[in-house]
Amino acid sequence: MPPESSPVPLPHPTGPLAGYRVLDFADEKGQLCARLLAELGADVIKVEPREGDPTRANGPFFKGEAGPNTSLYWWAMNAGKRSVTCELRLDRGRELARRLAAESDMVIESWSPGKSAEFDMDYRSLSKLHSGIIVVSITNFGQTGPYRDLLATDIVGSAMGGHMHLNGDPEHGPVRTTAPQAYAQVNFQAAVGAMIALYSRGLNGGVGQHVDVSMQEAMSNAMDTAQATWDIRRVNTYGPGIRRNNSGVLGSRYLFEARDGWIAAQQAGGLIGPHANVIIDWLAESAEDRGLSRPEWRARLTTLVPPPTPEERSFVEETFGLFCRTRLKEELVAEAQRRGAGWAPVFGPREIVESKQLEARDYWVRVRHEDLGESFIYPGAPFKLSKTPSLQRGRAPHAGEHNDAVYSGLLGLDAAELRGLKLRMVI
Amino acid sequence: MALPRTPLKKPFEGLRVADFAWVGVGPTVSKYLADHGAEVIRIESHTYPETLRRVGPFVDDTPGLDNSGYYANFNSSKLGISLNLKHERGPELARRVVAACDVVTESFTPGTMARFGLDYDSLRRVREDVVMISMPLYGQTGPWASYMGYGHVLQAATGYNHLTGWPDAEPIGTGIPYTDFLVPHIAAVALIAALDYRRRTGEGQYIDFGQMEAAVHGLGTALLDWTVNGHEQLRMANRDPEAAPHGCYRCKDGRYVVIACFTEKQWDGFRAALGRPDWCDLERMRRKWQRLNEQREIDRHIGFWCAEYTANQVFRTMQDFGVPAGIVKSPEDMHRDPQLRHRKHYWRLRHPVMGERTYDAPAFRLSKTPAVVTKAAPLLGEDNEYVFREIVGLSDEEYVELLADGAFE
Numbered sequence: 132m133p134p135e136s137s138p139v140p141l142p143h144p145t146g147p148l149a150g151y152r153v154l155d156f157a158d159e160k161g162q163l164c165a166r167l168l169a170e171l172g173a174d175v176i177k178v179e180p181r182e183g184d185p186t187r188a189n190g191p192f193f194k195g196e197a198g199p200n201t202s203l204y205w206w207a208m209n210a211g212k213r214s215v216t217c218e219l220r221l222d223r224g225r226e227l228a229r230r231l232a233a234e235s236d237m238v239i240e241s242w243s244p245g246k247s248a249e250f251d252m253d254y255r256s257l258s259k260l261h262s263g264i265i266v267v268s269i270t271n272f273g274q275t276g277p278y279r280d281l282l283a284t285d286i287v288g289s290a291m292g293g294h295m296h297l298n299g300d301p302e303h304g305p306v307r308t309t310a311p312q313a314y315a316q317v318n319f320q321a322a323v324g325a326m327i328a329l330y331s332r333g334l335n336g337g338v339g340q341h342v343d344v345s346m347q348e349a350m351s352n353a354m355d356t357a358q359a360t361w362d363i364r365r366v367n368t369y370g371p372g373i374r375r376n377n378s379g380v381l382g383s384r385y386l387f388e389a390r391d392g393w394i395a396a397q398q399a400g401g402l403i404g405p406h407a408n409v410i411i412d413w414l415a416e417s418a419e420d421r422g423l424s425r426p427e428w429r430a431r432l433t434t435l436v437p438p439p440t441p442e443e444r445s446f447v448e449e450t451f452g453l454f455c456r457t458r459l460k461e462e463l464v465a466e467a468q469r470r471g472a473g474w475a476p477v478f479g480p481r482e483i484v485e486s487k488q489l490e491a492r493d494y495w496v497r498v499r500h501e502d503l504g505e506s507f508i509y510p511g512a513p514f515k516l517s518k519t520p521s522l523q524r525g526r527a528p529h530a531g532e533h534n535d536a537v538y539s540g541l542l543g544l545d546a547a548e549l550r551g552l553k554l555r556m557v558i
Numbered sequence: 559m560a561l562p563r564t565p566l567k568k569p570f571e572g573l574r575v576a577d578f579a580w581v582g583v584g585p586t587v588s589k590y591l592a593d594h595g596a597e598v599i600r601i602e603s604h605t606y607p608e609t610l611r612r613v614g615p616f617v618d619d620t621p622g623l624d625n626s627g628y629y630a631n632f633n634s635s636k637l638g639i640s641l642n643l644k645h646e647r648g649p650e651l652a653r654r655v656v657a658a659c660d661v662v663t664e665s666f667t668p669g670t671m672a673r674f675g676l677d678y679d680s681l682r683r684v685r686e687d688v689v690m691i692s693m694p695l696y697g698q699t700g701p702w703a704s705y706m707g708y709g710h711v712l713q714a715a716t717g718y719n720h721l722t723g724w725p726d727a728e729p730i731g732t733g734i735p736y737t738d739f740l741v742p743h744i745a746a747v748a749l750i751a752a753l754d755y756r757r758r759t760g761e762g763q764y765i766d767f768g769q770m771e772a773a774v775h776g777l778g779t780a781l782l783d784w785t786v787n788g789h790e791q792l793r794m795a796n797r798d799p800e801a802a803p804h805g806c807y808r809c810k811d812g813r814y815v816v817i818a819c820f821t822e823k824q825w826d827g828f829r830a831a832l833g834r835p836d837w838c839d840l841e842r843m844r845r846k847w848q849r850l851n852e853q854r855e856i857d858r859h860i861g862f863w864c865a866e867y868t869a870n871q872v873f874r875t876m877q878d879f880g881v882p883a884g885i886v887k888s889p890e891d892m893h894r895d896p897q898l899r900h901r902k903h904y905w906r907l908r909h910p911v912m913g914e915r916t917y918d919a920p921a922f923r924l925s926k927t928p929a930v931v932t933k934a935a936p937l938l939g940e941d942n943e944y945v946f947r948e949i950v951g952l953s954d955e956e957y958v959e960l961l962a963d964g965a966f967e
Contacts, residue, residue, distance in 0.1 A: 147755040163775075167744075171751050190800055191783050201784045254925070273923075276900035281877055286796065286804065287884035290816040293892045295806065297733040305806055305814050307885045308722040308732060309793050312740075315617040315776035317921065319743035326750035327594055331569035331927045333757050338566060348903050349921035351892055353656060355734035358614055358904075359627030361889035362916040363615040368889055370733045375710065378614035378628070385710060386719070386728055393729055411829040465704075473707030475715040477729050480791060483717055483774055491700035494771055508785040513772040514748040515697070518763035519755050521748070531949035550838030 146172015182191020
């Protein structure tokens with residue numbers, strides 16, 4: 132009897148990575164990396180333990196109810212993949228995983244350093260199966276070095292990667308971004324490493340290699356000028372709150388409250404700096420400039436000679452704040468943009484989903500969850516390739532949903548062998 | 559299978575890139591290509607100097623187009639030319655550079671490249687198999703396509719402000735133009751995928767990359783929580799919806815540590831690390847869902863405890879007891895970090911004007927074809943002669959004539 136076909140993932144033969152196969156053993160540090168490759172057309176197979184991947188227990192959950200298939204984390208990070216179960220703690224499981232690896236171009240894993248060798252899934256051992264294999268190992272601090280065995284979660288990566296020192300404000304101290312960014316960064320940067328290794332393989336006669344990715348290093352690449360500022364000026368940049376920090380110097384306020392929320396507008400909305408006249412004119416047109424349109428103010432604010440005192444800065448920022456408070460944020464931003472000032476509204480998730488810009492770009496996709504009898508809106512492709520598009524490929528798989536398709540279809544196991552593996556609790 | 563005897567080529571060896579991109583996002587994408595073997599030509603101008611060249615930190619606090627650490631860090635291993643696109647022969651010269659290139663990158667507001675006859679349709683005529691990526695904030699179409707801005711404001715439009723800060727205070731966002739350090743990696747994935755397709759089929763293509771669309775993929779579960787559950791996530795300072803304790807604490811030496819307990823095992827380790835104080839054994843601390851309701855009290859106790867020890871003591875003790883913990887590293891700490899030093903994360907490169915400076919390296923090590931940084935960032939127009947005479951093929955007379963006429967300004 133042919134294996135029953137699953138409604139997901141949706142086929143994507145026109146993706147630039149169609150024809151490549153990726154095995155995904157990763158946790159929070161690599162699942163999004165693998166999902167990007169799936170959306171580019173690769174056949175990504177998520178390998179889970181028999182009871183399902185531990186990240187299926189990550190919240191939030193559909194309707195707030197925890198369950199094997201209700202984790203929105205799982206939905207977001209594993210959409211577009213196939214899933215097999217395979218018990219790596221058993222010899223037969225490891226043997227099965229190695230057979231899968233032999234049919235794959237790439238393995239993505241995030242075990243702590245040294246662990247993959249216990250499963251015979253390290254690069255040395257896998258490269259003996261075929262020399263083209265690429266193993267992407269994503270860890271907290273990398274495969275080597277004094278910190279290699281330290282424990283970390285997102286907040287530890289954000290702290291040890293220098294990012295939290297740049298966030299926060301002088302009064303309350305450092306702060307983490309609530310949506311985990313050390314995880315996001317290491318996923319995206321691992322994907323770059325994976326793609327470079329894949330390209331290199333094509334150029335170099337099919338030779339694969341090991342890609343050793345560090346979450347700490349990924350986060351440390353998001354330090355803006357702070358790294359160079361220490362190197363050059365010996366100044367430590369810290370969280371500037373509602374202001375901006377320019378090469379270690381605390382700058383002007385950039386965040387202002389509008390009638391219906393907040394806007395981001397640098398340098399007191401542009402009132403301080405070479406283009407100040409544009410904003411002063413706007414304030415003057417509605418007689419809300421509080422004297423800033425006088426020639427001496429105009430000259431001071433555009434040239435900064437002599438630089439405004441802290442009291443004068445406060446007056447300017449307050450003037451701008453009063454102007455914003457009576458207006459709607461999207462009106463403010465539209466008019467500022469018309470006048471040549473690069474502002475943006477502060478959007479939360481609802482406003483992002485309702486954004487006219489993303490709607491006009493046909494960004495969102497409706498994803499069918501036939502198992503729940505519902506469909507939901509998901510973010511669409513992160514970029515538009517004209518010939519070989521990225522594609523959202525439907526809901527995330529259930530644990531082992533593709534066992535039959537993969538183990539029979541790909542490895543050629545017959546029904547009796549499959550039954551044997553199930554009986555021995557391998558799959 | 560025997561390995562090939564010839565040494566392996568660098569991943570992008572033989573690829574040439576015309577890099578019209580500027581500020582943070584574009585140069586980070588082409589830095590990946592340059593540090594892995596591509597010949598990347600930054601196309602800039604004296605008339606409209608690249609923004610980053612005008613922004614510090616400057617060596618000796620002296621502004622200068624060849625003196626910015628900001629610019630230098632994102633432009634290692636690249637060549638630099640200057641070309642005034644508004645000179646009557648500027649666009650033609652740019653097209654001749656592109657004719658010798660495999661890749662074009664740019665991040666101008668939509669329409670700018672077309673005004674100079676440098677849009678994809680025009681460039682395809684001089685180089686049929688070119689892969690071109692455009693990376694403005696909001697993509698090539700839609701009501702915001704012409705909107706300007708930098709990463710400071712894009713982080714606002716893409717949810718990072720909303721999700722960073724204290725819940726009862728302003729949405730301060732990260733302290734940096736955050737999306738500038740997030741979306742280039744996604745753009746690089748798109749670009750290399752297109753290059754791999756080109757390697758196999760010989761076909762180029764165009765990539766319409768809107769930074770906003772890429773950036774919101776870094777929001778974790780926030781979007782689905784809204785579209786599926788109608789729940790709008792909000793910034794929660796250093797807490798986490800699924801861990802308690804989870805926070806950032808000030809230590810005796812004034813430095814901060816972070817501590818996270820997601821599992822019961824970690825909580826047990828945490829209690830042991832603190833020497834099992836009574837409050838840990840209270841009934842209302844027994845299960846995680848209970849601790850999630852007691853975070854104010856937990857944070858208060860940890861605050862007192864941390865005030866007795868240095869950050870390093872807290873960090874080491876927690877790790878020894880199996881609790882994920884770390885020190886909030888300052889930029890200075892990062893330069894001295896034993897792990898980053900062991901990994902040779904930072905590169906030291908000698909720049910003719912700025913002297914020996916520190917550059918960021920990729921977060922990954924490729925075992926066989928690693929990144930090899932070849933030179934510090936280019937001076938503005940440093941490689942004009944090589945590019946215009948050897949690659950474009952201008953004669954001596956033509957080159958001098960154009961130089962005198964200001965084409966390279």
